[in-house]
Amino acid sequence: MTTQENTATTKRGDLTSAEREMLQVAAAGDVQEATRLLNSKEVRVNCLDENGMTPLMHAAYKGQADLCRLLLQHGADVNCNEHEYGYTALMFASLSGNAEITWMMLDAGAETDLVNSVGRTAAQMAAFVGQHDCVTVINNFFSRTRLEYYTRPQGLEKEPILPPKLAGPLHKIIMTTNLNPVKMVMMVKENPLLVDVVALEKCYRVMDLLCEQCVKQQDMNEVLAMKMHYISCVLQKCLAFLQERDDKLDALLKSLLKGRDGDGFPQYQEKFIRDCIRKFPYCEATLLHQLVENIAPVEIGNSPTAFSVLTQALTGQMALMDTEFCATCGERGADKKCSFCEMVVYCGQACQRLHWFTHKKVCKALQRQREFQSKDSASVREIPGNADGHDVMEGNCSSLLGLCLGFAELGHSHAFSENYPDPSNAVAEAMSGCQDWGREGHPSS
Template identity: 40%
Template sequence: MASSKVELTSQEKELFKYTNERKYEEVKRLLTTENLSVNCVDDDGMTPLQHAAYKGDYKLCKLLLDCGADVNLTRHSSQYSSLMFAGLSGKVDVVTLLLENGASVSSTNSINKTASQMAAFVGNHNAVSAINNFIKSEEIEYFTQINGLETEPKLPSHLCQVVHKMAIMTNIHPVRIAMYIQNNLSILENIQKVIKVFDLLREKKYKDEGNELLSLKFHHLAFVLSYCEKFCGELKTKQAKADSDKDLLTVLIKHWLKSDKNGLQEKLENFLRQDIKEYPFLNNTLFQQLVRTLTSQNVSNDVAAVSILTDMISHQRSSDEVYLCCTCGEPYAEKKCSACKAVHYCDKNCQKLHWFSHKLACPELSKLNKETKSDEQITSTKCDESQSSSSAVPSDCGNESK
């Protein structure tokens, strides 16, 4: 539906100009000193928020939302929403900000595509993952209230924000989850209550909403939490001195990261296969797809359960050119092992955690890396020589052709 042409005031023209130029202070001045509607639209039906979302400017989007911008206002000529523009920009922080402010994930544009589908179309898989994994904080708040015949809420109110952040995580690698618990030990102190919340969400998402992805994810979160409790509890009973919960979780992380001579993290592999095996809703088509993929893989293959499961949740295909942290699976891990250059990490902490296992393979990987570089140099030299000889034209060649 094409938008009707509108006549903008001079101040509104300035608002759009400064928004597109990303001049935060000027936009703030106009919105706070001039009597402007933050929801005004230009000739294409775009609002300032939609322009800021397309630019991927978090700070500007936050300002516009704080000034009353309607996150779901859609007068665009092709019915694009602010969330669609944010998905096209690929900026996950902007996508999350809009979601937190009530952006609709189900609205469609003139070609019947949602924001998630538009982001997927242009290859912004992190934005897709943020949209597909999002639930409103109110869904967690519900469990902090007394409902029905309950005498107390299922979840302490101080855990609402912590559990919500966990619920919308896009990286659900068990190590990443354990590290999140290390930074939020209140989860471990109330772990049975948190597990119960995720169990209830698993059932609600599948039975009431038909959201197979989130049902699988919440089952996985509950399973990881249960194992953390069990592992740490068993360690405490075995040890003479009591380690802190944070240290016990570090032991668990290293338990998962330990590799065999082929580089397979067998403990983690077996843990995840049991995780999937215990999912209760067998008619879930994503679950069936997951099982088919896993049963077609031999455990010695490079593709392990952790990558298959996390790829499905994060919408990040294994073929994508994205380096994952060898410790926690975080994407876009730019830090490399300085010796072998073969493995990636998201930070020094992850590199330090993985070293006990990686140091066994590092010398061989370093050797392979040097041999590969040597072969590449030889190939490059031969190519240069070949190009040089082919480009050198004999002096009498021209005469012969005559």
């Protein structure tokens, strides 16, 4: 069955025995059996169970990507909202936490603004249950169809604004949720089609057109407009370096990664991102005002960085305490530590090699900091507490003080984010807290 039925005429629970089997197979992810059932005349691809769930909803909720793909190929209605509480396939996909299926639903035409019976969208529901990757996918989705519009001549144009061969590589950059400029330059560098002056000129002009379209459309999308503008700025920077005969963009990558003396903070990268935001052409945009208000008062090198503020605004991602980010490209889930200091992580050897030229300047200081923390924490564990606990209290104060001073040795480096306090403030608060605890917990009389 390859045509899409009108689910409005399908009653909940009105199922044949084959359709009941289909619902079970969809949840189980048996592609072979599902293919057999879908090819029979007894199974409607959009049949509804007693709760109003279609086979696609079952497969999406269970995280069965191959089954979802098969059902979509057979005409499953991605926007069916016959569920008793108004849930859609996109909502079930986002609740499952499967980013691949969430993207699949969006690519098939899932509407992001549909709400359930309590007025929540798929992104809001995913955020509520902590599926942040799915939230990011939804917030950053951009249909390739919208980009391919520019690959066809319009009106009196003799040739398209964007050559069709560039649509794929450019769409990949648009869809990335990692806004680190190093990562974007690496994506350009990895594709020979983009490492070309003419190609980059065409790509950044399309980004500017999309930015304008997002602002001037009926439902203005400031977030998407800012992202298109930001990508345009990165592409223009690549173009400028190519024109200066930086054939492989290596000089640009080093400029973005180079840390300042003392703490290794990437000043050039911070200034570049701030400049991108400042150049946003629509001064009346609320998002622009919010970004400026959050970034302008912050001295370069302190937190929050322009990158963290921009990322949170455009993707909804927040720096999580238990999440490691590559020190080079900013990719999440990095797990390769520097073998010397063990304080910086990378997503692979390529990123570690690329970052070493600047990391080696602070590596020894970070190593001393780690060793100090290890020794100090060990000494605290060995302190035998008195009956009144004062020795333990003083040991804990000393440990926290040493930790804060260890951070302060490097200043406000890239290791700090909005989740970490200013070291000097942390010291004062720690000592004050310990003194208060001593007075309240152990009265002198």
